[in-house]
Amino acid sequence: MRVFLTPFLLLAFLTLPLAAQNNHVLIAEQNAPAVVAINVVKNDGSTFTGTGFVLTPDGLIATSRHVAENALYMNITFNNGAVSGEAVSVAAAGNVDLALLKINARNLPYVTLGNSDTVLPGQNITVIGNPRRLQNTISSGLISQVRKKSDGVIWHQISAPISPSSSGSPVFNAQGEVISVAFASYKGEGNQNLNFAVPSNYLTELATAAGYVLPGAKAGAAPSEEATNPFIAHLQKSWQILKRLFQKI
Template sequence: MTKLRLLFLVLLFCPPPAAAQNDHVRIAEENAPAVVAVNVVKKDGSTFTGTGFVVTPDGLIATSRHVSADALYINITFNNGAVSGEAVGVAAAGNVDLSLLKISARNLPYVTLGDSDTVLPGQTITVIGNPRRLQNTISSGLISQVRKKADGVIWHQISAPISPSSSGSPVFDEHGRVISVAFASYKGEGNQNLNFAVPSNYLSELAQAAGYALPSPEEEPRTAGADGNPFISHIKKSWEILKRLVKDL
């Protein structure tokens, strides 16, 4: 039993590696419920589906501006299949491809925005989107480069695959915070994973200008309950490992 006690203490108090704490699986589990499909009927009668994500529990949703542009009607589909009532456009950025929609709701799961000014080329990212309407598809990649356009606007070049219907997908850093919003890719023969995203600080500015207060990064995890806490998750994993070891004795 002395060896078992020692093993339990090691599992309990030695933190798991950072990669294990901040992996794509955890980020997806915590944030997928807040990622939505944005279903649009355009004024010309055509239909369009993009991606969005909830940024406040009372139904403020971020997406790409071109997703909601010229919309006659918009609603939202959540990853559990629930469909909202009509979504109303409340703000659109003039210089970047971002817009905000609002639905009538309460206590929704939501994401937390990170500080995109700290983003560096080479850092790992996780993207949750709806490519070809395949809802809640998880992809990974890197920040390939931080690019400044001639007009001063910053873009994030990303290597994570981006397909049609993925416009508006949140791009998460290793801590599970949204650092940019995917909106475009270079198509054509010979082009591979040349995709672009709008930094999240532009989204923060858009929400503030529209009069919306976004939750701060210091608040508790929003979507997965206690399992979103890395320490709690580590305790659970440690307990499962210990039970298997005891069973094998």
């Protein structure tokens, strides 16, 4: 047993930088097809583009509330260039910047929601969005802080770069689960990467209140052993990397 474990553990430590880099690559590969551009014509005739992500195979989509507000018409563009029929707003949260849209579809790729109650400052994150309409742009950063507003609402402050048209972008943890939804930035001279996101548990609550069942949502779930033990998590990720390398030989 010792003969087997020693080289495996050595490889695990040697692949620490590769594992950190590979996380973002895997998250992008697995989730980019579920991230969409939301094309909006507002009631005043102006146009607007935001970001959203698919929650269910039959076309339930999450975005920021301000993306869908005062919309005369909306449709969805997927990362393969396909454009949906009309998207209809089916729910909006009153106290946070979240909304749900629905299109008629089947067998769509979709994301998995994580439990945002377990999010801690310093966590690595990956964001997939459409900044300046550059669809499926990948950025990374940290949870800079978990902030509680005076009204009790929680915000995630994030350091990942966010630009216009990225409202509604999913923020992923290291396990590839959506833990929040980007919606705002502090702009102005001297401000750098002061961005904010709505925790995913608010989204789970909104979907439940609207009568939707989300596959794989983890709101309120206890942290997994992998989430609480970084060494075990790293070993599992290293093994996944090895399997991917073997498959390419």
